[in-house]
Amino acid sequence: MPQNRQRLHIGLKQTLSMIGPYIGGRLRAQVRAVALIVLYMVLFQLLVLGVPIEGAAVITGGIIVVTIGLAFFLEGLLIGIMPLGELCGVRLPEKTTLVPILLFAFVLGVGATLAEPAIGFLKGAGETVTAWQAPLLFALLTRYSSLLVAAIGAGVGLAVALAMARFLYNWSIKPILFAIVPLLLLLTGAAWLDPDLRHIVGLAWDSGAVTTGPVTVPLVLALGIGISRITGRADRPLSGLGVVALASALPILTVLLLGFALRPVVPAPMNRADFLIAAERPDVAGLFPNRDWERGYVLSKLGPQRSLPLFGNDRSALDSFVAKMERDRSLVYGIFGSESSFSAWLASSFSSGERAGFRTDGGLTAGGSPSPTSLDLSETFVGNLGVSLKAILPLCLLLFLTLAVFLRERIERWDEILFGVMIALLGMFLFNIGMELGLARLGNETGGSLPASFTEIQVGGQREVIRNFDPSVVQTAIDANGHASRFFYLGRGTSFRALPFEPRDFDPQTREYAFFPLRGPLFGYGLTGFLVVLLFAFLMGYGATVAEPSLSALGITLEEITVGIFKRKLLVRTVAIGVGTGMAFGFAKVIWHIPLLWLLVPSYGLLLLMTALSTEEFVTIAWDSAGVTTGPVTVPLVLATGLAVSQKVGAVDGFGILALASVFPAITVLAVGLFITQRQSRLLVPAEE
Secondary structure, three states: OOOOOOOOOOOHHHHHHHHHHHHHHHHHHHHHHHHHHHHHHHHHHHHHOOOOOOOHHHHHHHHHHHHHHHHHHHHHHHHHHHHHHHHHHHHHHHHOOHHHHHHHHHHHHHHHHHOOOOHHHHHHHHHHOOOOOOHHHHHHHOOOHHHHHHHHHHHHHHHHHHHHHHHHHOOOHHHHHHHHHHHHHHHHHHHHOOOOHHHHHHHHHHHHHHHOOOOHHHHHHHHHHHHHHHOOOOOOOOOOOOHHHHHHHHHHHHHHHHHHHHHHHOOOOOOHHHHHHHHHOHHHHOOOOOHHHHHHHHHHHHHHHHHHHHHOOOHHHHHHHHHHHHHOHHHHHHHHOOHHHHHHHHHHHOOHHHHHHHOOOOOEOOOOOEOOOOHHHHHHHHHHHHHHHHHHHHHHHHHHHHHHHHOOOOOOOHHHHHHHHHHHHHHHHHHHHHHHHHHHHHHHHHHHHHHHHOOOEEOOOOOEEEOOOOHHHOEEEEOOOOOEEEEEEEEEOOEEEEEEOOHHHEEOOOOEEEEOOEEOOOOOOOHHHHHHHHHHHHHHHHHHHHOOHHHHHHHHHHHHHOOOOOOHHHHHHHHHHHHHHHHHHHHHHHHOOOOHHHHHHHHHHHHHHHHHHOOHHHHHHHHHHHHHOOOOOHHHHHHHHHHHHHHHHOOOOOOOHHHHHHHHHHHHHHHHHHHHHHHHHHHHHHHHO
16 A cells, blocks of 8 residues: 655755755865965965956955856756766667767767857957957957857867767777877968968867866766667776867867858958058958947057047047947947946046046046946846856757657656756856956956066056156157157156156146056066966966866776776876976967967877877877866966966967867876886786796
């Protein structure tokens, strides 16, 4: 007879006492993953560079939100999305044929890429690129950013489909790598011959590192393991591995192909003067949504005086447009990102009297400082909510329809899965907000201050004011080309420093002169300052890798394969050394303007040679370990830092750091693997004799 079921009523206090330790454990895990690299960057900037962090309260709040958001997102992924992916991985091979499996794998790869937390950061990187120096790169990151994300997703989709075919037919990964990598290097060499295509090479190779995050890797591994079970290979330690390597390589191919396709509709690189003259041309104007955005972009990059040709050398037309920007908040947000950035630009470009003339009833004070409004916050919330919905819901809908409609599989515990999806959505929403307010700003802060180690830079956000300024102290200097410039000496104790004089920064009514102080070189103009930056990059890569939890899981697999000879800790340290070395080379590339091709070809040539000499087990582990190190926290921080450094040193772009941070760990793992293999062979010889 059926037993009577009684409901157990649990109060709020008892509920919290049960789930509190669980939530606390999840949060502590994310704090460990985030705190090490963030604390390192903060301490380096404060103690080594001696530069205070601007907006420290906002950055701190953003990092806290990132930590909470990442914990929610991963928990929702585990509860709601992963069970759907695992069920698809098991049931698809049982109920369908090869073509539907490969089609599903492709669509899953695309959907998982769109849901990656770090993919959204690429869309915000366009503001660091100068449109006339690298028009194609600028267009890919701004006007055609949706096409860029679609190309990256298509690359991952192809990679997942190829990996599933490999699992079904038990293909070796070596021939696949020997086919793909030389093709990528050949296309990269062809792109390098074109002045415009050359600038997308770093973006393309970095795209492979952005895709292998906390969504893509678990889902495709679940699908691969499910197929391995059907084919009878699920008990092998390498079941499901190799997907990360392919998912890191094929997006490079699709982004390069997209660049070749868009090249005819984008203007060639040009100097600033030619760009301003050609601003009316359809190909140049096509880089921007409309004429107002084009004018606002040029003003933000060049300032009022050098932007005058775009306004017919009519200062009144320029002033009218600035006043229009002050009224049009959507234009301000689209060009400057926030009202505070627009306010800072106004303060650095116009005198207080001029800024007072631009003032309207909503927005800025007469002094140009941002008044507290909720508009920026609401824009941030609404924008990131839309991004989160577009990322999570299509992926969940794909998995649900595949199970319910195509496979006719009953989904159990649907309420738990729905709860997990909602948690994942909330987590991504919080993560995106925290990335915008915390991680990206911290990366910009530290990256913008790093060049002070070896050169003199302007320290942004620390505007100083000289009261009772006397214009008669201003002097004139002339250079070897006959160009005159004005300057004055500023006393600091017993030392004096020459500073450039900008008439717009002097207010004759208040007799105040405002300027951004210069800092550096902290370690002189010699090699020491450069070595400090390279050491910073190495330690940053090493620390971020040691804290990566997915790498530890990969180390356990390798320890099983080698019967304890290749320890988990040894793999973690080997990969960390490789990532740190790659990041050091990446920062050297940005600082010294080293062509990325010169670093990619030798690195991948060496890697292919070592791949040919290594066993299948070590090859899959090595190539996969290069992908799992670039997590959702590392990618935004590294990209933001590299892009900020590139702006300070005058490089066209700061991409390529993640690409080098991916190839060097594969080299170090294979190097250790070859050493261990030879050692094993020497130990086995006496026993055979």
